[in-house]
Amino acid sequence: MALLTFPRTYTIEISPLDSRLVGVHCTLLDPYHHLEMDLVLDASNPEAMVIKEAKASMARAPYPVCREPLERVKELEGLKIERGIRRTVTRLLGGPKGCVHLVDMFMEGIRLAIQAVVVVWSEKLPPEEGEKLRGRVLGGVCIAYPLPESSQ
Template identity: 35%
Template sequence: MDLFQREIRARVVEAGPDAIRVAVKLNDSFHEIALTLEVRPSDRTITGARAEFIRFPYDRCRDTMARLDNLVGVTIAPGVWRTVAREVGGKDGCTHLYELTMEALRVAMQGFYRYEWERLPQEERLPFLRRALAGECYIYSHPEVKARFLLEE
Protein backbone atom coordinates (compact mmCIF):
# COMPACT_ATOMS: atom_id res chain seq x y z
CA MET A 1 0.00 0.00 0.00
CA ASP A 2 1.33 3.39 -1.04
CA LEU A 3 1.30 5.66 2.04
CA PHE A 4 2.80 8.85 0.68
CA GLN A 5 4.55 10.29 -2.38
CA ARG A 6 6.23 13.62 -2.99
CA GLU A 7 7.89 15.35 -5.91
CA ILE A 8 9.57 18.75 -5.88
CA ARG A 9 10.56 20.42 -9.14
CA ALA A 10 12.62 23.58 -9.47
CA ARG A 11 13.64 25.92 -12.27
CA VAL A 12 15.71 29.11 -12.36
CA VAL A 13 15.45 31.46 -15.32
CA GLU A 14 16.90 34.83 -16.21
CA ALA A 15 13.96 37.21 -15.95
CA GLY A 16 15.49 40.43 -17.21
CA PRO A 17 18.44 42.69 -16.54
CA ASP A 18 19.72 41.83 -13.06
CA ALA A 19 16.74 39.58 -12.34
CA ILE A 20 16.24 35.86 -11.94
CA ARG A 21 13.05 33.96 -11.22
CA VAL A 22 13.07 30.81 -9.12
CA ALA A 23 10.01 28.58 -9.45
CA VAL A 24 9.58 25.58 -7.16
CA LYS A 25 6.58 23.28 -7.08
CA LEU A 26 5.66 20.63 -4.55
CA ASN A 27 3.23 17.89 -5.45
CA ASP A 28 2.51 15.23 -2.85
CA SER A 29 -0.35 13.04 -1.72
CA PHE A 30 -2.14 15.99 -0.09
CA HIS A 31 -0.68 19.21 -1.52
CA GLU A 32 0.15 20.96 -4.75
CA ILE A 33 1.86 24.27 -4.01
CA ALA A 34 3.91 26.51 -6.30
CA LEU A 35 6.35 29.12 -5.01
CA THR A 36 8.06 31.84 -7.03
CA LEU A 37 10.91 34.04 -5.83
CA GLU A 38 12.22 37.01 -7.80
CA VAL A 39 15.84 37.78 -6.97
CA ARG A 40 18.35 40.44 -7.97
CA PRO A 41 21.65 38.61 -8.65
CA SER A 42 23.89 41.67 -8.25
CA ASP A 43 23.23 41.82 -4.50
CA ARG A 44 21.30 38.55 -4.03
CA THR A 45 18.26 40.32 -2.67
CA ILE A 46 14.77 38.85 -2.83
CA THR A 47 12.57 41.34 -4.67
CA GLY A 48 9.37 39.31 -4.80
CA ALA A 49 7.84 36.18 -3.28
CA ARG A 50 4.49 34.59 -3.98
CA ALA A 51 2.80 31.22 -3.72
CA GLU A 52 -0.14 29.48 -5.24
CA PHE A 53 -1.99 26.83 -3.28
CA ILE A 54 -3.45 24.59 -5.97
CA ARG A 55 -4.46 21.57 -3.88
CA PHE A 56 -4.40 21.57 -0.07
CA PRO A 57 -6.15 19.77 2.78
CA TYR A 58 -7.61 22.64 4.85
CA ASP A 59 -9.52 25.75 3.84
CA ARG A 60 -7.24 27.99 5.96
CA CYS A 61 -3.90 26.80 4.48
CA ARG A 62 -3.83 29.83 2.16
CA ASP A 63 -3.76 32.16 5.19
CA THR A 64 -0.01 31.54 5.44
CA MET A 65 0.84 32.91 1.98
CA ALA A 66 0.97 36.53 3.20
CA ARG A 67 4.01 35.65 5.33
CA LEU A 68 6.04 35.46 2.11
CA ASP A 69 5.87 39.27 1.95
CA ASN A 70 8.36 39.24 4.87
CA LEU A 71 11.02 37.87 2.51
CA VAL A 72 11.07 40.90 0.21
CA GLY A 73 14.31 42.76 0.88
CA VAL A 74 16.04 39.76 2.48
CA THR A 75 19.55 39.08 1.20
CA ILE A 76 20.50 35.50 0.38
CA ALA A 77 23.60 35.29 2.57
CA PRO A 78 24.74 33.51 5.73
CA GLY A 79 21.89 33.51 8.24
CA VAL A 80 19.12 33.50 5.64
CA TRP A 81 17.97 30.04 6.79
CA ARG A 82 17.07 31.42 10.24
CA THR A 83 15.29 34.37 8.65
CA VAL A 84 13.19 32.06 6.47
CA ALA A 85 12.34 29.82 9.43
CA ARG A 86 11.21 32.84 11.45
CA GLU A 87 9.30 34.59 8.66
CA VAL A 88 7.70 31.67 6.82
CA GLY A 89 7.74 28.68 9.18
CA GLY A 90 6.70 28.10 12.77
CA LYS A 91 3.27 27.89 14.36
CA ASP A 92 1.86 30.74 12.26
CA GLY A 93 3.48 29.57 9.04
CA CYS A 94 3.38 26.61 6.72
CA THR A 95 5.98 23.86 6.82
CA HIS A 96 5.53 23.33 3.09
CA LEU A 97 6.11 27.00 2.20
CA TYR A 98 9.15 26.91 4.47
CA GLU A 99 10.44 23.78 2.73
CA LEU A 100 9.78 25.22 -0.75
CA THR A 101 11.49 28.49 0.17
CA MET A 102 14.56 26.63 1.40
CA GLU A 103 14.70 24.65 -1.84
CA ALA A 104 14.22 27.86 -3.83
CA LEU A 105 17.20 29.42 -2.03
CA ARG A 106 19.37 26.37 -2.77
CA VAL A 107 18.56 26.41 -6.47
CA ALA A 108 18.85 30.22 -6.57
CA MET A 109 22.51 29.77 -5.61
CA GLN A 110 22.97 27.51 -8.63
CA GLY A 111 21.29 30.20 -10.71
CA PHE A 112 23.63 32.87 -9.32
CA TYR A 113 26.68 30.79 -10.25
CA ARG A 114 25.39 30.25 -13.78
CA TYR A 115 24.36 33.92 -14.12
CA GLU A 116 27.85 35.07 -13.12
CA TRP A 117 29.57 32.31 -15.16
CA GLU A 118 27.84 33.48 -18.35
CA ARG A 119 29.20 37.00 -17.86
CA LEU A 120 32.83 36.01 -17.26
CA PRO A 121 35.56 35.56 -19.86
CA GLN A 122 36.35 31.88 -20.46
CA GLU A 123 39.67 32.01 -18.57
CA GLU A 124 37.99 33.39 -15.41
CA ARG A 125 35.19 30.82 -15.17
CA LEU A 126 37.00 27.93 -13.49
CA PRO A 127 38.84 30.16 -10.97
CA PHE A 128 35.49 31.80 -10.14
CA LEU A 129 33.88 28.44 -9.39
CA ARG A 130 36.90 27.26 -7.39
CA ARG A 131 36.58 30.36 -5.18
CA ALA A 132 32.80 30.14 -4.89
CA LEU A 133 32.58 26.42 -4.19
CA ALA A 134 35.76 25.70 -2.21
CA GLY A 135 34.70 23.83 0.89
CA GLU A 136 31.36 22.92 -0.68
CA CYS A 137 32.36 20.55 -3.48
CA TYR A 138 35.07 17.89 -3.81
CA ILE A 139 36.14 18.91 -7.32
CA TYR A 140 36.39 22.64 -6.57
CA SER A 141 37.94 22.12 -3.13
CA HIS A 142 40.85 20.06 -4.50
CA PRO A 143 42.63 21.88 -7.34
CA GLU A 144 45.16 19.05 -7.43
CA VAL A 145 42.40 16.73 -8.70
CA LYS A 146 42.34 16.85 -12.47
CA ALA A 147 38.77 16.21 -13.55
CA ARG A 148 37.35 16.20 -17.06
CA PHE A 149 34.15 18.23 -17.52
CA LEU A 150 31.73 15.65 -18.95
CA LEU A 151 28.79 17.87 -19.84
CA GLU A 152 30.50 19.38 -22.88
CA GLU A 153 31.24 16.02 -24.50
Protein backbone atom coordinates (compact mmCIF):
# COMPACT_ATOMS: atom_id res chain seq x y z
CA MET A 1 0.00 0.00 0.00
CA ALA A 2 1.33 3.44 -0.90
CA LEU A 3 1.16 6.23 1.62
CA LEU A 4 -1.10 9.03 0.42
CA THR A 5 -0.58 12.71 1.08
CA PHE A 6 -2.09 13.57 4.45
CA PRO A 7 -2.51 17.29 5.06
CA ARG A 8 -3.08 18.66 8.56
CA THR A 9 -3.66 22.34 9.27
CA TYR A 10 -3.55 24.15 12.60
CA THR A 11 -4.94 27.67 12.82
CA ILE A 12 -4.48 29.69 15.99
CA GLU A 13 -5.90 33.15 16.66
CA ILE A 14 -5.16 35.27 19.71
CA SER A 15 -7.57 38.16 20.36
CA PRO A 16 -7.83 40.73 23.12
CA LEU A 17 -11.24 40.49 24.80
CA ASP A 18 -10.77 43.40 27.17
CA SER A 19 -7.93 45.07 29.07
CA ARG A 20 -7.02 41.86 30.91
CA LEU A 21 -8.62 38.92 29.07
CA VAL A 22 -7.26 37.24 25.95
CA GLY A 23 -9.12 34.78 23.74
CA VAL A 24 -7.39 31.84 22.07
CA HIS A 25 -9.12 30.02 19.22
CA CYS A 26 -7.45 26.98 17.65
CA THR A 27 -8.62 24.72 14.84
CA LEU A 28 -7.15 21.41 13.69
CA LEU A 29 -8.27 20.12 10.29
CA ASP A 30 -7.27 17.00 8.41
CA PRO A 31 -9.17 14.31 6.48
CA TYR A 32 -10.24 12.58 9.72
CA HIS A 33 -10.40 15.41 12.26
CA HIS A 34 -12.06 18.78 12.73
CA LEU A 35 -11.34 19.97 16.26
CA GLU A 36 -11.87 23.43 17.71
CA MET A 37 -10.73 24.85 21.01
CA ASP A 38 -11.44 28.12 22.78
CA LEU A 39 -9.68 29.48 25.84
CA VAL A 40 -10.12 32.68 27.79
CA LEU A 41 -6.95 33.65 29.64
CA ASP A 42 -6.53 36.19 32.39
CA ALA A 43 -3.45 37.98 31.07
CA SER A 44 -3.44 40.86 33.56
CA ASN A 45 -0.01 39.60 34.67
CA PRO A 46 1.97 38.13 31.74
CA GLU A 47 4.12 36.14 34.18
CA ALA A 48 1.11 34.51 35.88
CA MET A 49 -1.63 33.93 33.29
CA VAL A 50 -4.60 31.76 34.27
CA ILE A 51 -7.06 29.78 32.16
CA LYS A 52 -10.49 31.24 33.01
CA GLU A 53 -12.57 29.34 30.43
CA ALA A 54 -11.86 26.26 28.31
CA LYS A 55 -14.00 24.48 25.76
CA ALA A 56 -13.46 22.24 22.77
CA SER A 57 -15.50 20.44 20.13
CA MET A 58 -15.00 17.74 17.51
CA ALA A 59 -17.11 18.18 14.40
CA ARG A 60 -15.26 15.26 12.85
CA ALA A 61 -13.34 12.44 14.55
CA PRO A 62 -12.31 9.01 13.28
CA TYR A 63 -14.13 7.09 16.05
CA PRO A 64 -17.02 7.92 18.43
CA VAL A 65 -14.77 7.18 21.45
CA CYS A 66 -12.48 10.05 20.38
CA ARG A 67 -15.00 12.57 21.76
CA GLU A 68 -14.85 11.23 25.34
CA PRO A 69 -11.85 13.38 26.42
CA LEU A 70 -13.90 16.51 25.59
CA GLU A 71 -15.73 15.92 28.88
CA ARG A 72 -12.51 16.79 30.78
CA VAL A 73 -11.64 20.04 28.99
CA LYS A 74 -13.39 22.13 31.68
CA GLU A 75 -10.84 20.76 34.18
CA LEU A 76 -8.29 23.11 32.61
CA GLU A 77 -10.17 26.09 34.03
CA GLY A 78 -8.27 27.70 36.88
CA LEU A 79 -4.89 26.32 35.81
CA LYS A 80 -1.94 28.68 36.03
CA ILE A 81 0.15 28.81 32.90
CA GLU A 82 3.53 27.95 34.37
CA ARG A 83 6.30 25.38 34.17
CA GLY A 84 4.82 21.89 34.10
CA ILE A 85 1.60 22.87 32.32
CA ARG A 86 2.28 20.39 29.49
CA ARG A 87 2.44 17.59 32.06
CA THR A 88 -0.85 18.76 33.61
CA VAL A 89 -2.63 19.11 30.25
CA THR A 90 -1.35 15.67 29.20
CA ARG A 91 -2.57 14.14 32.47
CA LEU A 92 -6.02 15.71 32.04
CA LEU A 93 -6.56 15.29 28.29
CA GLY A 94 -3.97 12.82 26.99
CA GLY A 95 -2.70 9.33 27.65
CA PRO A 96 -4.55 6.06 27.05
CA LYS A 97 -7.95 7.59 27.89
CA GLY A 98 -7.27 10.90 26.15
CA CYS A 99 -6.56 12.53 22.81
CA VAL A 100 -3.07 13.55 21.76
CA HIS A 101 -4.58 16.04 19.30
CA LEU A 102 -6.39 17.90 22.09
CA VAL A 103 -3.15 18.07 24.07
CA ASP A 104 -1.21 19.35 21.06
CA MET A 105 -3.88 21.90 20.17
CA PHE A 106 -4.10 23.29 23.70
CA MET A 107 -0.33 23.48 24.02
CA GLU A 108 0.13 25.28 20.69
CA GLY A 109 -2.59 27.76 21.63
CA ILE A 110 -1.09 28.38 25.06
CA ARG A 111 2.43 28.74 23.61
CA LEU A 112 1.30 31.36 21.09
CA ALA A 113 -0.74 33.21 23.73
CA ILE A 114 2.29 33.42 26.03
CA GLN A 115 4.45 34.81 23.23
CA ALA A 116 1.82 37.29 22.04
CA VAL A 117 0.98 38.59 25.52
CA VAL A 118 4.61 38.91 26.62
CA VAL A 119 5.66 40.69 23.43
CA VAL A 120 2.75 43.15 23.62
CA TRP A 121 3.41 43.82 27.33
CA SER A 122 7.15 44.21 26.79
CA GLU A 123 6.57 46.81 24.06
CA LYS A 124 4.76 49.00 26.62
CA LEU A 125 7.76 48.98 28.97
CA PRO A 126 11.06 50.85 28.75
CA PRO A 127 13.37 48.81 26.46
CA GLU A 128 15.52 47.39 29.27
CA GLU A 129 12.48 46.31 31.32
CA GLY A 130 10.82 44.81 28.24
CA GLU A 131 13.95 42.79 27.53
CA LYS A 132 13.99 41.53 31.12
CA LEU A 133 10.34 40.47 30.91
CA ARG A 134 10.95 38.61 27.63
CA GLY A 135 13.98 36.93 29.17
CA ARG A 136 12.12 35.82 32.31
CA VAL A 137 9.15 34.37 30.45
CA LEU A 138 10.50 33.39 27.03
CA GLY A 139 14.20 32.96 27.78
CA GLY A 140 15.63 29.85 26.16
CA VAL A 141 12.70 29.00 23.87
CA CYS A 142 14.58 30.09 20.74
CA ILE A 143 17.57 32.06 19.51
CA ALA A 144 15.62 35.34 19.59
CA TYR A 145 14.96 34.97 23.33
CA PRO A 146 18.20 33.97 25.07
CA LEU A 147 18.27 32.94 28.70
CA PRO A 148 18.87 35.86 31.06
CA GLU A 149 22.55 36.21 32.01
CA SER A 150 21.87 35.09 35.61
CA SER A 151 20.32 31.79 34.39
CA GLN A 152 23.20 30.64 32.19
